[in-house]
Amino acid sequence: MSQNQPTALERFVQGILPENPVYRQLLGMCPTLAVTNNLLSAVTMTAAVMFVLVCANLIVSLIRDLLKPHLRIVIFTLTIATFVTVADRLLAAFVYPMSKTLGPYIPLIIVNCIIICRCEVCASKQGPLVAVADGLGQSLGFGLGLASIAAVREILGTGMWFGLRILPEAWPDWVIMVLPPGAFLTFGLLLGLVNWFNARRGVKEGA
Amino acid sequence: MTTMSDASGAAALPPKKGWRDNYLVQGWLMLTLALAFGAVLAAVQLALGPAIAANKRNETFSKVPELVWGRELAAKMAAEDQTLGIETRNLPVTQNGQTTYYRVYDAVWNGQPAGWVIQAAGQGYADRIELLLGLSPDAEQVTGLFILDQKETPGLGNKIAADPWRGQFIGKATAAPLAVVKTTADQPHQIDAITGATISSRAVTEIVNRAVADLKTELAAAAGKAAP
Numbered sequence: 383m384s385q386n387q388p389t390a391l392e393r394f395v396q397g398i399l400p401e402n403p404v405y406r407q408l409l410g411m412c413p414t415l416a417v418t419n420n421l422l423s424a425v426t427m428t429a430a431v432m433f434v435l436v437c438a439n440l441i442v443s444l445i446r447d448l449l450k451p452h453l454r455i456v457i458f459t460l461t462i463a464t465f466v467t468v469a470d471r472l473l474a475a476f477v478y479p480m481s482k483t484l485g486p487y488i489p490l491i492i493v494n495c496i497i498i499c500r501c502e503v504c505a506s507k508q509g510p511l512v513a514v515a516d517g518l519g520q521s522l523g524f525g526l527g528l529a530s531i532a533a534v535r536e537i538l539g540t541g542m543w544f545g546l547r548i549l550p551e552a553w554p555d556w557v558i559m560v561l562p563p564g565a566f567l568t569f570g571l572l573l574g575l576v577n578w579f580n581a582r583r584g585v586k587e588g589a
Numbered sequence: 590m591t592t593m594s595d596a597s598g599a600a601a602l603p604p605k606k607g608w609r610d611n612y613l614v615q616g617w618l619m620l621t622l623a624l625a626f627g628a629v630l631a632a633v634q635l636a637l638g639p640a641i642a643a644n645k646r647n648e649t650f651s652k653v654p655e656l657v658w659g660r661e662l663a664a665k666m667a668a669e670d671q672t673l674g675i676e677t678r679n680l681p682v683t684q685n686g687q688t689t690y691y692r693v694y695d696a697v698w699n700g701q702p703a704g705w706v707i708q709a710a711g712q713g714y715a716d717r718i719e720l721l722l723g724l725s726p727d728a729e730q731v732t733g734l735f736i737l738d739q740k741e742t743p744g745l746g747n748k749i750a751a752d753p754w755r756g757q758f759i760g761k762a763t764a765a766p767l768a769v770v771k772t773t774a775d776q777p778h779q780i781d782a783i784t785g786a787t788i789s790s791r792a793v794t795e796i797v798n799r800a801v802a803d804l805k806t807e808l809a810a811a812a813g814k815a816a817p
Contacts, residue, residue, distance in 0.1 A: 445618065449618070464630060471637045474637070475640040561742070
């Protein structure tokens with residue numbers, strides 16, 4: 383089990399940049415495009431995903447020796463669905479306005495492939511400590527991706543960050559940035575930038 | 590194709606099925622987890638259910654003083670710890686043989702009717718718009734408007750929920766239906782349309798007009814009875 387498997391620290395670090403779920407794995411595109419029109423919803427979504435991912439990873443890791451290959455996906459889904467429902471109820475009870483803003487995107491975390499991917503790749507093969515570190519790293523990476531897109535969209539679309547005015551009132555709000563097309567434009571440009579940066583770095587290291 | 594897979598399956602499996610191959614035995618972990626998770630979810634619902642229901646109710650209740658008294662008086666009353674008595678009633682309205690119900694909040698202060706808040710809804714540009722409409726006790730004047738739920742276009746239609754636009758309704762007389770105009774409103778019954786969101790503006794105004802038309806007589810009569 384332990385040979386050639388990454389350690390907890392490696393798993394944690396990999397999730398943030400080298401294997402960033404948004405920019406490197408291109409997973410979880412639905413929330414990436416849908417809830418990034420302001421930073422506050424991006425941060426709330428990240429918190430919900432972190433809760434679900436860490437809990438699901440922990441449970442799956444604890445029962446990993448009992449899993450049967452042909453029934454494992456069902457068990458992953460069952461575990462994820464439970465924690466998503468808990469997260470949804472918690473948001474509705476404690477941050478009700480946010481829960482209304484995010485609407486269906488919280489229940490949709492159930493089908494977020496980042497989580498089932500981490501259960502399959504890491505938690506079903508490694509111990510609880512590694513699985514939790516992996517969950518934290520991946521969700522921080524996811525949050526970084528979401529926040530970077532949301533920061534661009536919110537400031538260009540409304541002149542604000544976290545609902546506080548940053549740009550002067552004279553800024554003509556680029557409404558398209560907070561509409562769905564803005565998500566595709568911003569994500570495409572940022573993804574291109576990340577790829578360009580990586581390619582350039584690769585060339586330098588090779589030379 | 591079918592026969593091939595059947596043949597290979599039969600070759601791979603032992604001839605007699607043991608108790609270990611039973612579905613229930615195979616799925617014991619899933620069944621146990623389903624029961625455990627079900628219990629967890631039931632506990633979460635028991636613990637948080639009341640708080641969630643209270644959040645929904647409070648969202649409406651917390652708006653009632655502002656809609657009846659206006660923002661300044663409501664803030665002053667809140668500072669003095671004066672609270673409105675709020676009662677809920679469902680009023681039936683029959684039209685074309687169909688009965689619909691309006692939820693109406695009946696605001697009472699010091700035994701006197703302070704005003705009405707009607708919860709009304711209708712089709713907007715993107716989806717249903719749900720709003721709260723404040724009326725004076727005799728139902729002759731609009732005292733406030735609040736958008737509870739809307740999914741109009743961000744940056745355009747969602748301005749219906751912003752203060753400057755919905756503030757226009759405050760003080761409007763309900764004698765004549767309100768009309769949306771694209772040029773600057775200069776008549777007492779006119780409402781300025783939001784630039785780029787005429788349909789959303791009209792939708793809200795229509796909902797207000799319909800609620801007033803449906804309930805005005807009944808509310809005025811009820812208030813008259815309460816305060817002889």
